[in-house]
Amino acid sequence: MAAQVLARRLGLELYRLDPAQVVNKYIGETEKRLKAIFDECDRAHFLLLIDECEGMFGQRFSSKDAHDRYANLEIDYLLQRLERFQGVAVLSTNRKGDLDSGFLRRIRFIIDFMPPGPAERLRLWASALPTLSPSGEALLQFSDWSELAERVPLTGAEI
Numbered sequence: 519m520a521a522q523v524l525a526r527r528l529g530l531e532l533y534r535l536d537p538a539q540v541v542n543k544y545i546g547e548t549e550k551r552l553k554a555i556f557d558e559c560d561r562a563h564f565l566l567l568i569d570e571c572e573g574m575f576g577q578r579f580s581s582k583d584a585h586d587r588y589a590n591l592e593i594d595y596l597l598q599r600l601e602r603f604q605g606v607a608v609l610s611t612n613r614k615g616d617l618d619s620g621f622l623r624r625i626r627f628i629i630d631f632m633p634p635g636p637a638e639r640l641r642l643w644a645s646a647l648p649t650l651s652p653s654g655e656a657l658l659q660f661s662d663w664s665e666l667a668e669r670v671p672l673t674g675a676e677i
Contacts, residue, residue: 530563533567536569537569537570549595556602564605566607568608569610570610593618609621640663640667642674643677
């Protein structure tokens with residue numbers, strides 16, 4: 519959601535890169551797909567969102583076989599391509615510790631979204647599930663948002 523707001527604020531279209539659609543088991547295919555995506559985002563001025571980026575930006579490791587060496591080469595390519603990228607890229611993860619330190623050094627801003635406290639949850643619940651429709655009709659019988667916000671520690675996305 520933060521990437522959508524940022525894209526709108528910057529006047530850019532949002533391109534959401536799905537790592538599952540990019541990573542390919544055949545040698546060289548992942549790099550070809552990444553090149554096409556980065557080139558298009560550079561050309562068309564998209565904000566590039568790489569959601570759940572830890573799948574692509576994972577840590578490099580000691581090479582034990584050809585598969586390990588190739589996996590490290592993919593990460594090296596991605597590091598180089600991200601460094602050359604002229605646009606705005608947003609990487610999202612809930613597993614920051616799994617990212618390669620090379621990526622973390624290249625990221626200009628790191629924003630940690632902390633889970634909301636009871637007061638923030640109360641506002642989220644109230645805005646997500648209003649008790650009245652725009653025309654004034656009752657939508658919900660439940661109205662004790664305070665107890666719900668206090669007792670159920672959900673994140674904003676879960677709410």
